[in-house]
Amino acid sequence: MAEPKENPFLDDPEEMEEEFDLDAAMEEDEAPADRPRVNVDAIMAERDEMRDRLMRALAEAENVRKRAARDRMEAEQYGGSKLTRDMLPVYDNLRRALDAAGEGTDQDGVIEGIKLTLKELLNVFNKHGVTLVSPEVGDRFDPQIHQAMFEAPVPDTRAGDIIQVAMEGFMLHDRLLRPAQVGVSSTPAN
Known part of the structure; x- marks a missing residue:
């Protein structure tokens, strides 16, 4: 029979016996004096706290992502509102020019040019989601889209x-x- 080979890492066979004794001591659940005891409850509590912090961080990241997507969508839809507000007086002035000029005058070419310019401006507005709020006389006053400039009692009308x-x-x-600026009837109901 072949002789057992000695462990090349251990020079002294007595060290091998000491190592075996250490293994035996560990098997018996006797921790060496220099090794601290592990508090399982503390580790589990720390794990639970870390899991809670991770879940909160993930939820916050998801909320930030959703908020950013909503802000991006609003910026796309409403980002040009300042420019649009600045363009509204251009529309108003073109409309006034048409109202001031009468049909059948010697300025028909100019009037036609103003009409075409106004039409093009409205097309650009529509392209970018801007719609005209143009109430008619006799419509009901809606404070969500109208601004009452004055009230007056007018026969054959209802209040509002x-x-x-x-x-x-x-x-x-x-x-x-911009709300439509209107005059509103204050005639009391009969």
């Missing part, structure tokens, strides 16, 4: 009916850019 449109309003998608 629009009796005059001073200036048209505009919406950007579902937001009011």
Whole structure:
């Protein structure tokens, strides 16, 4: 029979016996004096706390992602509202120019040019989600989209009916850019 080979890492066979004794001591659940005892409850509590912190961090990251997506969508839809508000007086002035010029004058070419410019401006507005709020005389006053400039008792009307449109309003998608400025009847019900 072949002789057992000695462990090349152990020079002294007595060290091998000491190592065996150490293994035996560990098997018997006797921790060496220099090894601290592990508190399983403390480790589990720390694990639970870390799991809770991780879940909260993941939830916060998801909320930030959703908020950023919503902000990006709103910026795309409503980002041009300041420019649009600045363009509304251009529309108003073109409309006034048409109202001031009468049909059948010697300025028909100029009037036609103003009409085409106004039409093009409205097309650009529509392309970008801007719609005209143009109430008619006799419509009901809606404080969500109209601004009452004055009240006056007018025969054959009900209180809250629009009796005059001073200036048209505009919406950007579902937001009011400028309310339509109207006069409202204050005639009491009979």
